[in-house]
Amino acid sequence: MDFGYIAQQLANGLILGSMYALVAIGFSMIYGIVRLINFAHGDIVMIGAFTTLVLMETAGLPFPLVAFFVLLTGCGMGILIERISFRPMRGAPQVTGFIASLGISIMLQNLGILTLSAQPRNFSFPSYMQRILNLGPVSFRVVDVVIILTAFFLMVALIFLVQKTKLGIAMRATAENIDVARLMGIDINKTIMATFAIGSGLAAIAGLMWGGKFGQIDPLMGYVPGLKSFVAAVIGGVGSIPGAILGAFILGLSEVLFVGLLPPIYSSYRDAFVFGVLIIILIAMPNGLLGKDIGDKA
Amino acid sequence: MESNRPRYCLGLLIMFMVVFSLGIERTANDYILAIVSFTGINIILAVSLNVTNGFAGLFSLGHPAFMAIGGYTTALLTFSMEKKPLFLPDLPQWLIPVHLPFFPALLVGGCFAALVAQIVGISVLRLKGHYLAVATMGFLIIVQVLLNNANSITRGPLGLNGLEEFTNVSWVAGWVVVTIYTCWKIKFSSLGRSMLAVKEDSMAANSLGVDLFYTRNFALTVGAFFAGVAGGLWGHLITAVTPGSFSLIMSFNIIVMVVVGGTGSITGSVTAAIIFTLAIECFRPLEENFGIYGVGEIVISLVLILILIFKPSGMFGTGEPKFVTGKYKQLSPTNGK
Numbered sequence: 001m002d003f004g005y006i007a008q009q010l011a012n013g014l015i016l017g018s019m020y021a022l023v024a025i026g027f028s029m030i031y032g033i034v035r036l037i038n039f040a041h042g043d044i045v046m047i048g049a050f051t052t053l054v055l056m057e058t059a060g061l062p063f064p065l066v067a068f069f070v071l072l073t074g075c076g077m078g079i080l081i082e083r084i085s086f087r088p089m090r091g092a093p094q095v096t097g098f099i100a101s102l103g104i105s106i107m108l109q110n111l112g113i114l115t116l117s118a119q120p121r122n123f124s125f126p127s128y129m130q131r132i133l134n135l136g137p138v139s140f141r142v143v144d145v146v147i148i149l150t151a152f153f154l155m156v157a158l159i160f161l162v163q164k165t166k167l168g169i170a171m172r173a174t175a176e177n178i179d180v181a182r183l184m185g186i187d188i189n190k191t192i193m194a195t196f197a198i199g200s201g202l203a204a205i206a207g208l209m210w211g212g213k214f215g216q217i218d219p220l221m222g223y224v225p226g227l228k229s230f231v232a233a234v235i236g237g238v239g240s241i242p243g244a245i246l247g248a249f250i251l252g253l254s255e256v257l258f259v260g261l262l263p264p265i266y267s268s269y270r271d272a273f274v275f276g277v278l279i280i281i282l283i284a285m286p287n288g289l290l291g292k293d294i295g296d297k298a
Numbered sequence: 299m300e301s302n303r304p305r306y307c308l309g310l311l312i313m314f315m316v317v318f319s320l321g322i323e324r325t326a327n328d329y330i331l332a333i334v335s336f337t338g339i340n341i342i343l344a345v346s347l348n349v350t351n352g353f354a355g356l357f358s359l360g361h362p363a364f365m366a367i368g369g370y371t372t373a374l375l376t377f378s379m380e381k382k383p384l385f386l387p388d389l390p391q392w393l394i395p396v397h398l399p400f401f402p403a404l405l406v407g408g409c410f411a412a413l414v415a416q417i418v419g420i421s422v423l424r425l426k427g428h429y430l431a432v433a434t435m436g437f438l439i440i441v442q443v444l445l446n447n448a449n450s451i452t453r454g455p456l457g458l459n460g461l462e463e464f465t466n467v468s469w470v471a472g473w474v475v476v477t478i479y480t481c482w483k484i485k486f487s488s489l490g491r492s493m494l495a496v497k498e499d500s501m502a503a504n505s506l507g508v509d510l511f512y513t514r515n516f517a518l519t520v521g522a523f524f525a526g527v528a529g530g531l532w533g534h535l536i537t538a539v540t541p542g543s544f545s546l547i548m549s550f551n552i553i554v555m556v557v558v559g560g561t562g563s564i565t566g567s568v569t570a571a572i573i574f575t576l577a578i579e580c581f582r583p584l585e586e587n588f589g590i591y592g593v594g595e596i597v598i599s600l601v602l603i604l605i606l607i608f609k610p611s612g613m614f615g616t617g618e619p620k621f622v623t624g625k626y627k628q629l630s631p632t633n634g635k
Contacts, residue, residue: 089606094427095357099557103606106547109592110599111592111596113592230432234432269443271440272440282432
């Protein structure tokens with residue numbers, strides 16, 4: 001176990017963490033604004049990956065354009081889901097929305113199976129993305145660098161949006177108190193819709209990256225990253241965007257180190273480890289690392 | 299004034315079950331018998347989840363985990379002595395000579411699931427609402443991972459197959475009656491009222507002297523016991539238990555039955571479980587003949603979402619319909635509104 005090996009593992013954790021972060025941000029934003037655990041969020045990742053496949057392999061568009069359209073598709077899906085199913089349920093008990101999102105998740109997965117078949121598909125980025133770079137002991141593919149840079153760019157852009165723009169202020173006000181925000185003349189529906197759009201757009205981009213990183217996509221691929229990103233959001237404190245990012249990197253790094261540093265017989269316990277952490281955090285510190293005390297959790 | 303109607307209904311139910319199971323076992327073919335047994339098992343699952351989810355308001359996604367625990371325990375206890383060394387060469391010494399007939403094995407399976415529920419309850423029941431849902435989902439995934447990896451006892455992803463086909467319509471019918479009776483008695487006992495009170499307003503219930511933790515833990519444990527029994531029945535119906543079958547999809551299906559029937563209504567759960575199982579069976583030939591896999595799930599989730607939007611209380615709400623209760627004064631909290 002030399003330095004190079006650990007550095008390589010850390011790099012892998014960083015890549016995994018930045019993909020989790022993009023999904024976890026959406027989870028956190030949506031939870032923050034409507035107190036809904038959106039189970040269908042992981043399936044936006046799947047939709048993003050398949051959109052990428054269609055645009056890149058079939059339509060043959062250049063990469064930046066593909067990324068842009070994937071982002072748009074994700075936003076569109078988010079708006080659609082919010083408009084069709086969550087808006088009519090607003091004001092119902094929290095669990096209602098949760099069951100509905102579970103239903104939407106199952107529906108999206110099976111729509112995927114119905115239209116695309118359950119067979120996994122190969123997914124390849126153009127060859128200049130696959131080139132291997134060596135940075136000291138650590139070797140990267142170009143696509144890994146693109147993943148990390150895109151993720152960082154989107155995170156910075158998002159934090160700017162939430163902190164500085166009018167929409168961001170409206171979002172924060174709505175998250176703080178939905179009724180008072182309405183009294184202040186904020187269009188609640190538009191703000192919530194924008195939140196869903198942004199969160200889902202980021203998740204779709206994460207789908208593009210997931211496909212590029214692991215090279216294989218199928219209609220059920222969104223399930224595991226969705227759940228784990230939720231764990232990441234809980235670690236950081238649901239509702240807080242910096243928390244989601246921090247939680248995602250902690251989860252990505254610790255997952256990779258759990259598999260990389262412990263003897264191989266433990267590596268199949270990876271998911272049990274992640275969800276064990278989830279339960280412990282929910283019980284011991286339900287507000288997460290950076291979350292505010294909402295008071296309705298435990 | 300309490301009406302005698304529920305007693306007559308119970309008598310009718312028992313008589314119907316006896317006649318029905320004797321009749322159908324002599325006349326129907328294996329396919330029909332399997333569907334009828336699945337319907338019964340789904341009734342047990344839906345009614346027992348209703349205790350946890352509907353009466354006490356503990357939104358648990360962990361029902362299949364308890365099913366898996368019960369199913370594996372029952373399977374190990376009834377596993378034939380000749381096949382044991384062949385299938386499970388690494389079984390721990392003390393488990394090798396253990397063998398029980400079907401009925402005690404089911405009881406042990408249920409009790410073991412209930413015991414695990416107690417332990418899980420101690421840690422998880424401090425959470426509320428969808429946080430509890432997520433924690434129980436984590437528990438389900440942990441159980442799946444453990445089953446996949448404990449090769450010496452569970453044979454990992456292969457699962458335990460070649461179980462003897464003990465489950466038949468009479469066994470299932472018997473357990474259906476026991477489950478419905480027990481859950482009905484709980485609902486209309488003081489404990490059941492405490493559960494409803496805890497669900498409506500835990501702080502008010504606590505101030506009136508209801509032990510929150512005990513009540514919640516009891517609801518979870520009863521649910522887990524019947525889920526464990528259902529798991530045992532299920533395993534001996536399809537003659538195999540595998541980790542993959544006790545998945546989140548299964549918990550989704552049970553929740554659909556509870557929500558569609560009306561969270562808190564036993565009659566509702568029974569009705570919804572029957573409709574749900576028959577609907578699934580109607581979709582199966584459709585999916586196989588036209589190669590449109592997934593249509594059944596899509597339709598079910600669509601129905602669920604529509605019900606959540608337009609009739610969130612489900613078919614029967616939280617109460618029981620008049621034709622079962624007679625003039626019994628309903629204790630459902632929505633009654634007074």
